[in-house]
Amino acid sequence: MGIKSSVAEVYAALTTAEGLADWYTTDTKGEGDELGGVLQFRFEAGGFDMKVLELHPDKRVLWEVIDGPEEWIDTHVDWKLDQVDDYTIVLFKHEGWKEPVDFMHHCSTKWAVFMMSLKSLIETGKGAPEPDDVKIDNWN
Amino acid sequence: MGIKSSVAEVYAALTTAEGLADWYTTDTKGEGDELGGVLQFRFEAGGFDMKVLELHPDKRVLWEVIDGPEEWIDTHVDWKLDQVDDYTIVLFKHEGWKEPVDFMHHCSTKWAVFMMSLKSLIETGKGAPEPDDVKIDNWN
Numbered sequence: 003m004g005i006k007s008s009v010a011e012v013y014a015a016l017t018t019a020e021g022l023a024d025w026y027t028t029d030t031k032g033e034g035d036e037l038g039g040v041l042q043f044r045f046e047a048g049g050f051d052m053k054v055l056e057l058h059p060d061k062r063v064l065w066e067v068i069d070g071p072e073e074w075i076d077t078h079v080d081w082k083l084d085q086v087d088d089y090t091i092v093l094f095k096h097e098g099w100k101e102p103v104d105f106m107h108h109c110s111t112k113w114a115v116f117m118m119s120l121k122s123l124i125e126t127g128k129g130a131p132e133p134d135d136v137k138i139d140n141w142n
Numbered sequence: 143m144g145i146k147s148s149v150a151e152v153y154a155a156l157t158t159a160e161g162l163a164d165w166y167t168t169d170t171k172g173e174g175d176e177l178g179g180v181l182q183f184r185f186e187a188g189g190f191d192m193k194v195l196e197l198h199p200d201k202r203v204l205w206e207v208i209d210g211p212e213e214w215i216d217t218h219v220d221w222k223l224d225q226v227d228d229y230t231i232v233l234f235k236h237e238g239w240k241e242p243v244d245f246m247h248h249c250s251t252k253w254a255v256f257m258m259s260l261k262s263l264i265e266t267g268k269g270a271p272e273p274d275d276v277k278i279d280n281w282n
Contacts, residue, residue, distance in 0.1 A: 003251050004279025089280050093247055107233060111143050114254030118276070136258070139144025140229050 003117050004089035007124045009060040012090045015120060016063045016081055025120040025129030034063075041065065045132050047142060050074060073105055092117065108141050143257050144229035147264045149200040152230045155260060156203045156221055165260040165269035174203075181205065185272050187282055190214060213245055232257065248281050 005012055015021035016034070019041070023030040026043060032051075033039030039054045050070035055078070056062060063081040067074045077098035084091045096113060099106045115136045123129030130136055145152055155161035156174070159181070163170040166183060172191075173179030179194045190210035195218070196202060203221040207214045217238035224231045236253060239246045255276045263269030270276055 003248075004281075087280060091279065093244070104233070108143075110250075111254045111257060114251045115258070117251060118255070118278070121278070138258070138261070139231065140227060141144075 003092045003094070003121060004086070005092060005121045005124050006088050007090050009083045009085050009090045011124055012083055012092060012120075013060050013063070015124060017057065023131060025123040025131050026116055027132040027135075029132070040068070045142075052079060071105070073099065073101075073103060092120070105141070108139060111138055143232045143234070143261060144226070145232060145261045145264050146228050147230050149223045149225050149230045151264055152223055152232060152260070153200050153203070155264060157197065163271060165263040165271050166256055167272040167275075169272070180208070185282075192219060211245070213239065213241075213243060232260070245281070248279060251278055 015025060018034055019030045019032055022034060022041065022043070027045050029044035029049075030041065032041040034041050034054060035057070037054055037057055041052045041054070043050045043052070048071065051068050052065035053068050054063070055066050056064035061083055065079040067077050067079065069075070077096060080095040080097065082093040084093070094113065094117060096109065115130075115138060119129040119131060119135065155165060158174055159170045159172060162174060162181065162183070167185050169184035169189075170181065171184075172181040174181050174194060175197070177194055177197055181192045181194070183190045183192070188211065191208050192205035193208045194203070195206050196204035201223055205219040207217050207219065209215070217236060220235040220237065222233040224233070234253065234257060236249065255270075255278060259269040259271060259275065
């Protein structure tokens with residue numbers, strides 16, 4: 003996905019609780035801007051705790067899931083940023099799933115919806131974080 | 143993804159040129175409701191020809207890409223439908239990519255956007271097919 007913005011602005015939205023709360027879930031706490039820091043994301047249906055494994059300013063953020071649904075534990079959420087023309091290109095992966103379960107497919111589409119929320123936040127000033135996120139199915 | 147609708151309605155939107163034109167690209171031609179039929183999807187930046195390999199009414203549609211960008215040739219686009227409570231659950235895969243190139247990552251997010259267009263078409267009567275699709279990056 004590409005966002006018409008500087009990489010610094012996208013990096014801030016991925017590494018501060020305030021930025022994350024504006025596109026992912028309003029109930030975000032923790033330290034996203036220090037190695038080993040833990041981000042706590044809470045949703046109506048549950049939540050995830052992610053430990054910050056790598057931080058390369060304006061280039062990459064890597065989280066490890068340390069608490070949440072069993073299928074998410076030990077998976078990695080990986081954000082790579084690159085400036086191409088007017089865009090910050092966001093290369094996103096959530097990898098390490100043990101099995102390609104239906105829940106993985108749900109999460110795949112839901113991540114895309116949240117990525118579009120991030121893009122919207124930065125380009126228009128308004129994201130769609132939970133509880134105002136776009137619902138995609140009976141799992142939400 | 144889940145759509146609040148009957149599976150028959152979703153199946154029709156995947157197997158008729160009229161249905162496909164309302165959520166994927168307005169420039170859709172061909173026969174999507176017969177085995178061996180070819181669907182021609184055209185976009186501003188190019189297009190894809192897909193051959194219908196499998197049709198199981200209200201359950202599954204499988205296409206093979208026979209013309210388009212080199213990376214797409216011989217890949218398969220797979221739609222599985224299932225009724226769960228009030229929802230038609232759409233399990234979508236575009237598989238057979240030879241390499242996990244950047245273009246694949248672009249297409250992954252773009253497919254999610256088109257799936258949301260399909261959902262919107264059926265739930266609200268209005269999709270967002272090309273050229274009114276949601277643009278996600280510098281590749282469109």
